[in-house]
Amino acid sequence: MTIVCLRGDTALDEQDLRAHLAAMLRLENTAVLLGAGASVAAGGMTIMQLWKDFIRDYADTALRFSNDGFITQEDTVLDNFERDNPRALPNIEILLDQLEMAQIDWHRRKPASRNLKTLKSDIALLLKCVVKAAVLDEDAWAKPPAFDRFPYHVKLLQRLIGARQPGQASPWVFTTNYDLAVEWAAESVGIHTHTGFVGIHNRTFSPQSFDLGYRNINAKGEARFGCNDVYLAKLHGSLTWQCTDGEYRELAAPEAWPKLKKIADGVEAVDESLMVFPRAAKYLQTVGFLSGELFRRFSDFLARPQSCIILTGYSFGDDHINRLLRSALLNPTLQVIAFLPEFIGTDPAQIEALKPEVKRLIALKSPRLTFVGGGANAYFNHMVDFLPDPMLYDLKEQEFRDRIKAISGDENAE
Known part of the structure; x- marks a missing residue:
């Protein structure tokens, strides 16, 4: 399992990372x-998956968001978010803020020139996608x-x-x-x-x-x-x-x-x-x-x-x-x-591609901050495998086994 690990300004290999995690969990x-x-x-779902599902299932709603200036037209094209054509994801936080403010403003300026009922329905569809993504099974x-x-x-x-x-x-x-x-x-x-x-x-x-x-x-x-x-x-x-x-x-x-x-x-x-x-x-x-x-x-x-x-x-x-x-x-x-x-590397270009908050923390070079990357190797399902198994903490048991081996002279004694 190939990883990229940086603690402060020191690179760690997989063995160092496992040892560090074992110590930290103590x-x-x-x-x-x-x-x-x-x-x-x-x-x-990740936010990326959620957005892709939204513009696929509710293309008309996404198009209305685009026509009213909440997102760009490119944000409504599913192909723009595929692996072979990566593109920055629309900021859903800002989008929901803008939609909420528009709803208040349109309600205040009655009779509204736009369809307030349709806007409320479109907002509800986006929020519904957020809930649906959390149902799991x-x-x-x-x-x-x-x-x-x-x-x-x-x-x-x-x-x-x-x-x-x-x-x-x-x-x-x-x-x-x-x-x-x-x-x-x-x-x-x-x-x-x-x-x-x-x-x-x-x-x-x-x-x-x-x-x-x-x-x-x-x-x-x-x-x-x-x-x-x-x-x-x-x-x-x-x-x-x-x-x-x-x-x-x-x-x-x-x-x-x-x-x-x-x-x-x-x-x-x-x-x-x-x-x-x-x-x-x-x-x-x-x-x-x-x-x-x-x-x-x-x-x-x-x-x-x-x-x-x-x-x-x-x-x-x-x-x-x-x-x-x-x-x-x-x-x-x-x-x-x-x-x-x-987080795929420590070269300046690779660091520059990260979010500003991450870059700020890495720049601190604090030994109390450890970043582990390497693409899919840093996903949640791989992360749990880096955590030490509880049996690794049974140092006394291992010590007793070593003593028994030494006394019996049997290298295969358990």
Whole structure:
């Protein structure tokens, strides 16, 4: 597996990277940040895939966006986004901002010269595509998925938990995705997930639950604090959240699915109160009670001493998250490891092709910043294979085996 890895201004090979990851996962606090790319292996879509589907399925809507000046005509041509004819993706954040402002302006200038009803319908179609991309697998909503349905998410959770030592805090999973890949993966292998919601039949949001944990009451000493749980913060919302009379609830997948299916089929409009859709104004939405609390937990984690966060499937396209990551570098013991498929080399031309935020971080040459690239080798499904297997931490067991071999004189003794 060929990779490109840069820690500060030092290149690392695959063995160095594995050793670095093993050491980082032993720190007091560990977390991962999952972006859209982390759900692709589970059936999700990247923003590029979402846009290609949109202009293919709703060509008339895309053409109206072009005619009204929201996008260029070239943005409506599917061939412009194929591999053999690459082109910069339209900024969907800016597009949704412009559409929202146009809707307000057209409503204010009644009688509108343009069809306001059509504009609202077109916006709803774009938002519907965002929701549809997060459904992943319709069959999984009706019945609990098997553990092999989300193998890479399962492996990620098991290896994060396996690296925890007695007395250390459970790992965190921060994600910008609306889907249920993490929850389904955890449930399929018996890992408890703290989402901030408590209750059985009426699960309401209670942020104090993030300060609680589990312990084995039958164990003694530090063994009481063995880890079999993760904390999950869905920074942009979830498909299963619902707001009723100002109270946020988390629905079971089978309960939420009937309405979601109607949204995906275009029968019902999207409820924007629960999800933070990809637009530049989204960090204004994150000041609310639920999202604001989750971002506070994210910021709080980044400020903890002896912490490591691994970024995967995240393209540095969210300015509000980028700001928090930049500010967190003031924490002298924070380690950041970012897997970026587009990071293919350290030549000036290759660095120049990256996003401005990535270039800014690489230019710092900080040994606390590690970037891992190499095209498909840096995808989420390959990233989890770089994480050390829990058995690699059984150093005492290996030490005992070596002693037995030495005593018995049998090189093949186990």
